Amino acid sequence: MPAKDLFGQAFLDFQEGKKYPSQIERDDGYVDEHMIGQYFDGHDRFPEIEKKALRHAKGRVLDIGVGAGRHSLYLQRNGLDVVGIDISDSALEVCRRRGVKKLRKMSACDLKFEKGSFDSAIAFCNNFGLCGSIKGVEGMMKRLHRIISDDGVFLAESIHPTDTKKRAHVRYHRMNIARGKPPGQVKLRIKYRGKTSGWFDLLMVTPEEMREICDRTGWKISRTYKGKPAIVYVLKKA
Numbered sequence: 001m002p003a004k005d006l007f008g009q010a011f012l013d014f015q016e017g018k019k020y021p022s023q024i025e026r027d028d029g030y031v032d033e034h035m036i037g038q039y040f041d042g043h044d045r046f047p048e049i050e051k052k053a054l055r056h057a058k059g060r061v062l063d064i065g066v067g068a069g070r071h072s073l074y075l076q077r078n079g080l081d082v083v084g085i086d087i088s089d090s091a092l093e094v095c096r097r098r099g100v101k102k103l104r105k106m107s108a109c110d111l112k113f114e115k116g117s118f119d120s121a122i123a124f125c126n127n128f129g130l131c132g133s134i135k136g137v138e139g140m141m142k143r144l145h146r147i148i149s150d151d152g153v154f155l156a157e158s159i160h161p162t163d164t165k166k167r168a169h170v171r172y173h174r175m176n177i178a179r180g181k182p183p184g185q186v187k188l189r190i191k192y193r194g195k196t197s198g199w200f201d202l203l204m205v206t207p208e209e210m211r212e213i214c215d216r217t218g219w220k221i222s223r224t225y226k227g228k229p230a231i232v233y234v235l236k237k238a
């Protein structure tokens with residue numbers, strides 16, 4: 001049986017000083033090391049593109065897929081009113097222990113807040129694509145449009161999937177296109193301490209796909225911060 005909540009387990013272990021290796025496997029067999037420590041980094045170690053984008057955050061902030069709380073803690077310390085959401089009980093527990101004040105167990109794909117509840121939302125570290133498909137992400141964007149104030153901002157991070165020459169990735173993108181999927185829709189699972197999670201889909205979008213998604217959901221790209229291979233998009237209501 002696939003193991004549940006390995007992300008959360010890894011966060012809890014790390015918080016308790018237990019450091020084990022973790023891998024992410026793609027469904028073509030490609031495996032990457034997964035560095036859990038990065039999710040506990042302080043602001044000085046955030047990627048430059050996230051640091052720059054975070055300057056746009058204001059007021060009441062929704063942190064989508066809060067993880068171990070690194071961005072929430074930074075914003076909270078700077079006086080912003082942050083709510084972190086996650087589907088992992090263990091991730092939420094780690095956030096609680098680390099001092100994130102407002103937390104809710106909720107999926108990015110089923111946002112349940114009142115209209116105009118937030119002035120900003122953040123989805124860092126590829127969390128823009130948590131809902132796994134163009135349709136899923138567009139559903140999230142439409143709900144966000146409702147719950148973010150009219151002059152609000154959504155800071156959304158995604159790896160630019162086709163900005164690579166790595167042969168395994170290029171092959172995977174071609175395979176996706178051949179089966180009618182966006183190039184950056186990846187099927188992944190996590191391996192940790194001898195256990196393996198179930199498969200889940202994550203969507204990484206090209207800038208063109210981001211523009212199309214925005215057009216269809218009432219958003220516009222106000223500016224971008226380009227890293228390699230990740231991009232943070234500053235999105236505003238159209």
Ligand SMILES: C[S@@+](CC[C@H](N)C(=O)[O-])C[C@H]1O[C@@H](n2cnc3c(N)ncnc32)[C@H](O)[C@@H]1O
Nearest residue numbers: 007039065066067086087088091107108124125
């Ligand atoms: C890669 S971590 C990123 C955490 C954090 N944003 C950061 O950059 O440190 C992804 C987090 O998203 C959570 N997650 C996965 N699917 C989710 C969903 N559908 N809704 C909300 N959170 C989700 C995971 O439990 C995990 O804590």
